[in-house]
Amino acid sequence: MLTFLTIDPAAVDWARAQFALTAAYHWLFVPLTLGLAIIMAIAETIYYRTGDVFWRRTSQFWQRLFGINFAMGVATGIILEFEFGTNWSNYSWFVGDIFGAPLAIEGIVAFFMESTFVAVMYFGWEKVSKGFHLASTWLTGLGATISAWWILVANSWMQYPVGCEFNPDTMRNEMVSFWEVAFSPYAVDKFLHTVISTWIVGAVFVVAVSAWYLLKRRESERRMALESIKIAAIVGLVASVGAAITGDESAYKVAEVQPMKLAAMEALYNGGNDVSLTGVAWVNPFKQPNYKEEEEAPLRLAVPYGLSILATRSLHGYVPGVNDILKGYTREDGTVEPSAAEKMERGRLAIQAMADYRKAKAEGNEPVAEESKAVLLENFKYFGYGYIRDEAELVPYIPINFWAFRIMVGLGTLFILYFIYILFLWWKKGRKLAPASSSDEETSPYPRWLLIAAIILLPCAYICSESGWLVAEFGRQPWTIQDMLPVGASISDIGSSAVATTFWIFLFLFTTMLVVEINIMLKQIKKGV
Secondary structure, rough: OOOOOOOOHHHHHHHHHHHHHHHHHHHHHHHHHHHHHHHHHHHHHHHHOOHHHHHHHHHHHHHHHHHHHHHHHHHHHHHHHHHHOOOOOHHHHHHHHHHHHHHHHHHHHHHHHHHHHHHHHHHHHOOOOHHHHHHHHHHHHHHHHHHHHHHHHHHHHHHHHOOOOEEEOOEEEEEOOOHHHHOOOHHHHHHHHHHHHHHHHHHHHHHHHHHHHHOOOHHHHHHHHHHHHHHHHHHHHHHHHHHHHHHHHHOOOOOOOOOOOOOOOHOOOOOOOOOOEEEOOOOOOOOOOOOOOOOOOOOOOOEEHHHHHHOOOOOOOOOOHHHHHHEEEEOOOOOEEEEEEEEHHHHHHHHHHHHHHHHHHOOOHHHHHHHHHHHHHHHHHHHHHOOOOOOHOOOOOOHHHHHHHHHHHHHHHHHHHHHHHHHHHHHHHHHHHHOOOOOHHHOOOHHHHHHHHHHHHHHHHHHHHHHHHHHHHHHOOEEEOOOOOHHHHHHOOOHHHHHHHHHHHHHHHHHHHHHHHHHHHHHHHHOOO
């Protein structure tokens, strides 16, 4: 039987830390891979249509940076998948039939697809036709995007488990509907929001590199910089607006299936109708608030009715807070959500019924087995709650969710204004510039302060992207699979010292890889086209 009672709690903490470390480093490489794929493909499309060799050199330049980043992303991604078997074997056993399917498809189909076409993209310029090479460039980006789709399907299933049934004979969850898993509304929204957000990172990166060339007055790269900024700003603006729209829909889905995550994001302790959307408030970033005693976070400024609209699409919709979820509440559709105490009790009933069922089956006592199975299936919805010892464990760490969400939204709004301003300056001044004039500052439509700001905003794009993942993953705690399997029952039976040792090894290796990548990228950027 799955249990955390005999597992060292320190091992859980170290395993979580190691997985978070690997995921955070991996996500430094993935957004730039997906974002640059769009930019380089657009540049090559223009080359295909115009025949202007300038666009070929521009596409090749961004492809070289894409390749450096792509290799690093593959290395960290492979390690990330291995950790499911080394550190989270209980989880892998419990839901491997479901979780393994999208990851297998990602490896067999998407990864091989992008690996094949990336070779043609780099080495086929003089060996295949312009049309086939252009298709290879787009298919490289498409392969990376499809790869992201299946990984996000797996992650979305952990947030919203559908299309499965528990088999008490094997003690595993088994897939009953592949299409429900692959195309659940949660997965579709998460994919759109995540992938579109990566285009923002790619666009900010291209603008930052191009701004550096303009600041350095590199004559040989001036035209490439100006044209790349224009393309990146268009992609970035479309992506920023798209991320806002899909983010709104994602928040609506979170309110529906993960109300505790939404309550943590908003530091909403006590819900109700006509709930306002918090703009800013003072939530101590280093301490879990006393949500049972406080009515709301101090110094709160909010938009009236905003959260009710976001969560229910109604001005007067009911949104539960942390305490409402713990005590039990009634949903908008009239469904009664039991209290945390009742869920924990029913979860323990389910765990005991599973033990009784297996014992009765082993003894050949079919009547008792059937009775126990009925109790198990009746209460299986709350199976994971049986491993929770204190209802306080059900409340995610509110400060991280609250501030990470605001950093993500705040920077996302800033990027919308940023790209609008860049395109405004291009429309006002950039169209009048000759494609190849002197390198004086007057030949650039962008003031020096904006070019400097473009470089400063590059790390902000990564902070924004990582903040979104912090909300997604910290908001789900304590669950590995929402309401089904807590983290403490998911871990392998390993000692904390072993995981701690590999944590520091991975930290050293990943940091070294990041330093090496940055160094290679900077050398390639300095080299230019």
